[in-house]
Amino acid sequence: QQQVKQSPQSLIVQKGGISIINCAYENTAFDYFPWYQQFPGKGPALLIAIRPDVSEKKEGRFTISFNKSAKQFSLHIMDSQPGDSATYFCAASTGGFKTIFGAGTRLFVKA
Amino acid sequence: KAGVTQTPRYLIKTRGQQVTLSCSPISGHRSVSWYQQTPGQGLQFLFEYFSETQRNKGNFPGRFSGRQFSNSRSEMNVSTLELGDSALYLCASSLDGGKGEAFFGQGTRLTVV
Numbered sequence: 001q002q003q004v005k006q007s008p009q010s011l012i013v014q015k016g017g018i019s020i021i022n023c024a025y026e027n028t029a030f031d032y033f034p035w036y037q038q039f040p041g042k043g044p045a046l047l048i049a050i051r052p053d054v055s056e057k058k059e060g061r062f063t064i065s066f067n068k069s070a071k072q073f074s075l076h077i078m079d080s081q082p083g084d085s086a087t088y089f090c091a092a093s094t095g096g097f098k099t100i101f102g103a104g105t106r107l108f109v110k111a
Numbered sequence: 112k113a114g115v116t117q118t119p120r121y122l123i124k125t126r127g128q129q130v131t132l133s134c135s136p137i138s139g140h141r142s143v144s145w146y147q148q149t150p151g152q153g154l155q156f157l158f159e160y161f162s163e164t165q166r167n168k169g170n171f172p173g174r175f176s177g178r179q180f181s182n183s184r185s186e187m188n189v190s191t192l193e194l195g196d197s198a199l200y201l202c203a204s205s206l207d208g209g210k211g212e213a214f215f216g217q218g219t220r221l222t223v224v
Contacts, residue, residue: 098169
């Protein structure tokens with residue numbers, strides 16, 4: 001019940017295309033859903049986050065869509081660029097100060 | 112504003128030894144969380160400290176322990192190292208943990224031989 005399932009494991013997208021990464025969770029106590037971006041040799045960096053009281057949040061080319069009833073949320077990267085090539089992690093946390101991460105998606109954007 | 116600093120960046124230890132890793136959070140942040148990152152298991156939560164108290168812990172054996180000092184700096188210790196402990200150990204700091212933005216350090220790469 002504490003798991004966050006992330007898919008796909010890897011993704012190849014053409015430059016200018018849309019990258020979509022999906023996550024699903026079981027624990028309805030989760031109330032904070034961040035996405036992290038990690039480049040090789042670096043720690044994860046917060047990209048965008050959403051709380052379950054909104055269905056969508058957009059920041060620049062990055063959008064989170066959240067479906068509370070289906071217990072799913074997704075990251076959309078519009079106009080994907082080669083510089084977006086990285087590993088992306090979805091995560092979920094509760095007031096218990098414990099963040100559970102998805103397994104990660106390795107994104108490669110072809111120039 | 113300085114970021115999260117983890118030391119050392121790289122470490123090689125022998126099976127059976129123990130190791131201590133250090134994390135200095137962003138100034139003003141009182142919550143520090145530790146994670147183990149491996150290719151097979153991804154990012155796994157170890158424990159979280161706030162104001163010198165452990166508030167939550169993950170499913171790791173007792174060989175993994177941590178502590179936090181009054182200046183919010185944190186250390187984690189792994190005793191009786193096993194080959195499977197080879198991983199990138201990341202710490203993240205936030206103002207109060209849980210629902211706020213967490214900032215990660217670059218990690219300590221531990222190799223157990």
